[in-house]
Amino acid sequence: MLQRMRIAGLTLDPDSNTPIVILKSIEDDRTLNIWIGLMEATSIAAALQNISFERPMTHDLFKNFLDLHHFQIAMVEVCDLQDNTFYSRIHFSQGEKRFSMDARPSDAIAMALRFQSPICVDDSVLEKVKSGTEGEAADKSEDGEKWAEYLKKLSADDFGKYKI
8 A cells, every 4th residue: 555645854864964855644654764865855855945947957857858748747656665775666647648667766756746746655665664674774883773763763843844
């Protein structure tokens, strides 16, 4: 089953200065933190704040192409977690045609925002994160364990809204 999510915030990992997008379930308090690239975080933040640039960014260019060919994004789905890597699919439609493509979650989210499409996460992904069977801290040192515990206790309210 899929859980509909919303973007609860964007923040930076204080140790690596890597952006994190925080997704929160619309139906309950479950959250999902996904580490993303700086360019993708910039694109997501621009879409959230309705900022447009003089020249199109990559996600805007792809949206323009899809619009030109009358494609819509029905939804994006974070569908798997393997070896600490999240996988997602973008589900497209064009009239009666339907298909999906593999994408990085950050790119899928950036596109969903531009099309105002739902962002969903498969329950199996949320279970893997919750159980720690996947996505657990690779650093088993004392500092790594403290960091993992800190992340488990975070809630969406701990972050500023869409700040990078």
